[in-house]
Amino acid sequence: MHIALGVRTAQFPIDNFLGASGKTDATISAAADRERTQVGELAFSGNPKRRGGEWRIRDQYSNRHPAWASTAGFPTTYDASDPPYVLVFKSGKSFHARFSLESSLRKMSPASRPKGILSNNIGIAIAPHEFVNSLLVPQTSRLDEFEIQRDATVAEEFDPKNISDGRKRIIASVIRRLGQQTFRRKLISAYSGQCALTCCKTPWVLEAAHISPYRGIKTNAVSNGLLLRADVHTLFDLALVAIEPTKLVVRVSKLLEGSMYEALDGKHPVLPAKAALHPSVAALEYHYGLFHP
Incomplete structure (x- = not known):
């Protein structure tokens, strides 16, 4: 069984939605639940010889x-009086699949459902927050935000005449990445100079990581920080690595499957000897809420 979508038009820019401009096929991974524990592939194709270039989703039988x-x-059976609407959401660069019965859509106010969804059952439209939340579609993740900003950044041209400026930039970047020195020194002392997740003791790659975002000097409390190796710090900031607050175990995103970081999953972090210096449960809960399973 294939799901027919329609011919690409200005009102139905399916290839732009899929990031497949100029192509006739695209395969995406779409999550079926908020926690992304169920993910399946959707194969889209556009046939120029079929109905003027109709797009469809293949292999759904x-x-x-x-x-x-x-x-x-x-x-399991089609009811013409209350048909299911197949929905694919795009949040940042992530895709999510859902469905809704027409009866459920009609119960919503016009402002809380995508414009024209009941009058034209094939189309692309902005989904109101109420509609997205009702179907438990997560908002843009930290990883999505990072990739969007990265793609929007215009690369600077290298000027070999500015080698001295380049050196200064590298040094300044390292210093910034090490974090505010007082905060870092406190974390080094609390964690006995080793990464909380890898036990690395090389001081030049140990960084002060905020669990919840930095919002002034009060967030520089040791209970809102972790001493992390530089690469793990980056993954922690992107919420690809997190600490489950109830069990105090490390969780690693499936996106890192096959990498050396996979070995961290399920391990207990090495915490300070003093309980008063342990990470705040509230801070860990905040960060874990951003975790990309």
């Missing part, structure tokens, strides 16, 4: 996406 399976509540 033999390889049904978990969001549209009977176990997820998707109807």
Whole structure:
């Protein structure tokens, strides 16, 4: 079974939505739940010879996406009086699959559902926050925000005449990355000079990581920090590595599967000897809420 989507038009820019401009096919990974524990691939294709270039989602008979399976509540028989609407959301660079029955859509106020969804069942539109939240679609993740900003950054041209400026920039970058020195010194003392997750003791790569974002001097409390190796700090900031607050165990995103960081999953962090210096549960809960499973 294939799901027909329609021909690309200015009102239905399907190839732009998929990031496949100029192409006739695209495969994406779309999560079926908020925690991204169920992820399936969706293969899209546009056939120039079929109805003027109609796009469709392939392989939904033999390889049904978990969001549209009977176990997820998707109807096993088609009811023309209350048909299911197949929905694909794009949040940042992440995709999410959901469905909704027409009866559920009609119960929503016009302002809380995508414009024109009931009058034209094929289209692309901005989804109101109420609609997104009702279907438990997560907002843009830290990783998405990072990649969007990275792609929007215009690379600076290298000027070999400014080698001295380049050296200064490198040194300044290292100093900034080490963090505010007082905060870092406190964390080095509390964690006995070793990374909380890897036990690395090389001082030049140990950084002061904020658990919840820096918002003034009060957030420089040891209980809002972790001493982390530089690479792990980056992954922690992107919420690809986190500490589960209830069990105090390290969790590693599936996006890092196959990497050396996978070995950290399930381990207990090495915390300060003094309980008063342990990470704040509230701060860990905040960060874990951003974790990209």
